Amino acid sequence: MQIRLNGCAFELPDHATVAELLAKLDLQGRRVAVELNLDIVPRSLHGSTLLKDNDCVEVVHAIGGG
Template identity: 55%
Template sequence: MQVELNGAPTELPDNASLTDLINQMDLAGKRIAIEVNEEIIPRSQHTSYMLTAGDKVEVVHAIGGG
């Protein structure tokens, strides 16, 4: 299935969860926030939240600094 990831078309397996997407992006264990269709999805729901074709996904990395 195809979703829009940070503004770019991205192909994912059917029935992909947010955790699947995170693993595909090599972001497991990183400090990130994910928004799907303009709704922030809590980290506690990443495993159970299933993506559907056409979803608009934004992944934001938390970057520390001073």
């Protein structure tokens, strides 16, 4: 299937989850925020949130500061 990842076309296997996407991007365990079709996906739901063809996903790295 094809999704839009941060504005660019990206190929994934059918029925991939947000967690599988993050693993493919080598971002597992990192502090990131994931938005799926304009809704934030809580970290606790990454493993159970399925992606569908043409979904729009934004992945943003969390940066600490003071």
